[in-house]
Amino acid sequence: MSSAAAIDPEYVAELERQLATARALLAASEEANARLERMLAQARHARFGVSSERGDPDQRNLFTEDCEVAEGQLAAAADAANKALGKASRKRSSAKRNKGNLPDHLKRVEEVIEPDSTLCPCGCGEMVKVGEDRTQRLDVVPAQFRVLVTVRPKYMCRTCDGKSHAQAPAPEFLVPRGLGTNRFAVHSVVAKFCDHLPFYRQAEIWRRDGIEIDRTMLANWAGRIAFQLAPIIDAMIGELKASDRLFADETTVPVLAPRTGKTRKDYLWAVVRDQRGWGGGDPPIVVFQHSRSRSAETAKKIFTGFKGGSLTVDGYAGYDALGDPKKTNQPWGITYCWTHWRRRFVEYSRTTASPICTEMKERIRQLYRIEADIRGKDPDVRRAIRQKLSKPIVDALRPWLEAQLDMLSSSSDLARHIRYGLKRWAGLIRFLDDGRIEMDTNAVENAIRPIPLTRKNALFAGNDDGAVTWARMASLVGTCKLNGINPQAYLEHVLEKILNGHMQEDIQNLLPWNFKPDEARHS
Template identity: 45%
Template sequence: MIDTPVIDLSTIPAAQRAVVATLMETIAALQDITQRQQHLIAELNHALHGKRSEKLTEDERQLAFEDLSIALAEVEVQKEHLAAKADSKTATRPGPKRTIGNLPATLPRIEEIIEPASLICPCGCGVMHKIGEDRSERLDIVPAQLRVIVTVRPKYACRTCTNGVTQAPAPCHLIMGGLPTEATLAHVLVSKYADHLPLYRQSQILARAGLDLHRAVLADWVGKAAFHLKPVVDRLGEHLKRSDKLFMDETTAPVLDPGRGRTKTGYLWALARDDRPWGGEDPPGVVYFYAPGRAGENAETFLIGFDGILQIDGYQGYNRLTKPTRKGGDPIQVAHCWAHARRKLKEVFDRDGSQIAAEGLRRIAEIYAVEADIRGISPSQRLSARQTRSAPLVAAFGDWLQAQRRKISAKSRLGEKLTYIHNHWDGLQTFLADGRVEIDNNRVENLIRPIALNRKNALFAGHDEGGIAWGRIASLIETCKINDVEPFAYLKATLTAIANGHPQSRLDDLLPWNFKPSS
């Protein structure tokens, strides 16, 4: 990597300093992107030709190539955007990158003729006549139907003068010069991240329809779409972290480690908002953050900017969030999950029929019965009911818990479960002081299930970079689902809006809960 030359800005005329400083920042960013690109290419080559590559099955190799190709495509388009900003006045649109291969002639063609706004010669000579046209073809996907969109742009010229040619401008596409329409991109994303179909399987399905598209082509499309959708997901995360209360949970995301010829354990952390049980006005949403490990510092990083109540399970990695030394905000108040407490006792009861565990389950069921009665009412009404009905039950459970702990060895299986509940007792009582807090973490656990299903079908992500793209696209798809928005229609409309230059200042319009399907 070439080092950025050190320039003393004080020696440059004041009028030019801002421009030079901006160019230096852009160069440094481009060098970082190039370094990342070289690193990804090296990993791709290692997965293909490395000594351990023979240990990988065909499916494992396909997944590695998929996610590395997605990452490389994202880096490439990021590099193009930065380069364009470096010289916006003289930069020209890069030439179209054609996908290798042809669209089959057997696919139906739908012609969209785009006429100029006016056919009157600018010289005033009269109406122009057609002298030719430009044609471009892109692959479009309608569910259960493949077709080709043929864009026709007639050219018109004046019969009298020689400089009166007019033609409608070409429509904007997310991937300029590429085969896919925005609907096709949406279909591939939904198939991979909602229907749990890896790209190489999608390629096989398309081949049966007579369309030869290698999974590397599909990966290139996904990488570019993931790049363009990143600002929307970042904005979604910002909205969630402005909330007073959120849920958080994490689940394993096995990731292929090509250099070692086997998988490693990554994690997807789900940060969710769902205020529907108490009639909150903020729409529900979820963002999945990928991290290569489960260390609590990852949660601390993801939660920068959030200072509300966090509903979590008993994982000790979250403990750092409650300390004065927490980075990125004030100490967070946590609410622990009664479902996890119940689960601990249920494990013992199912194993040996412990009567003590059975009594604990009965007492927890009484607390849950109150929650069933107050679901859907306002926070103030929930709080009042909890203070009147639930608080005595919780206090009695606490007295019972301590009495049992004095009788039972802490090293026994039941003793360990009771100690778990004791260690999280403060957080288990948080719901008694705030009507917006739930009794358990089940809301976010339900949002983890689609990730687990994708993991089951795809086995694992092909690379850490694939885990990041997985989390990004899943964030939009799952937020669509919990807002009763159809993911394909949303992604098609959103990608189309981005292709047409949707302004950054109006990113909120592209959030799933603001989507309004066309009639």
């Protein structure tokens, strides 16, 4: 009897079962390990990498700035050498950036440079001016502090024993008997909420000029400005309530919890109206509102009184209640963001090569090429082109994804990313039937981007009132940016109007898009 024939078949079957079990465990372990590696890579990218897959062009410019610095040093050295040798500097073609673009409203200060003598060397007498060369260069005067002394003369009639007298009324100041002017207070607020320079850093900068202003005073001024401008925020919310095509998103804001010394995670909710993508006539608006919660109830509270329509959001489930007729009296058509869905495949492909991700990104890229061509066109034109060009791409995408899903493990990350979109399919394709709907939430994401920058520099809001001030000032500064308005000039103008008794019924004239910089400069 051979040794092969002596092997017990049951023993062989048991070994095969153990081998199969080991292979299954190994596959599961490899899948778990791959998932952990992807999570680690994504965490590293989230902390140290760029936040957008497109990248920031300013960051790319950092690598060329050093080259430009070196070029400037070489040019200066060549000019110095030529001057020492008595040679004329070789004329170089100058960059045309910014050339001839000095704004007309800037003050012109003429500096006339006369020769040492205008007497003719031949002894003929005084020479006659026959022309001049004029060169315009941009100059800057570093921030200069000054003390504004307000003088109000008093007048009295001596004939009638002082019964008649006259004096101009005192101007209204943001802080009665305060240290700073209204313009100074606005400058501080814009520096923080527009340029992301927290109050304590401003105080350090001014201290170099011997100006001692505590950051708590600056914060107090900001709160006073926010209080005075609250009616404008209310009017902006009223404008939003009359709109039926909006965007919404939310971001975290740390707030110092009372008597704990710790910060809690609150939220600023952003609601945006931006019709520029389809040539709408209403001006763009962004309004932020502070809340301690990110719940669906908070979303319902924020949108109370709105007329409903289409609301473009990311995939956060908190907005779903706004589209449910059983949960709200004015249900919205919830439209989901293609960029958020695409981002999942971009993140996955950073750590794992996947032809599914490559194909998915290419198909979405085709849709965005179409969107780039129709941006700003009439809604009916946009809808017609989408129906003709975009709809076939979208119609073919779903069955393709469902087929890929059948070949993937149900627990895999890639399958989860596919199901994310299929679950929200009705909201993702809503843009095909309405030219006034965008494919993504880029409008609100761009408006909300300054909040993390300010958050990073300012660290936290001191209390709920500070968070409310943050929301109000971010609303005004953000809306100014959307409308191409200088926040400093606008806030100075509108604060002066309100402090001097601008009537509530004229509040519409104080909204950012109605601000006329030329009139303000000459007022």
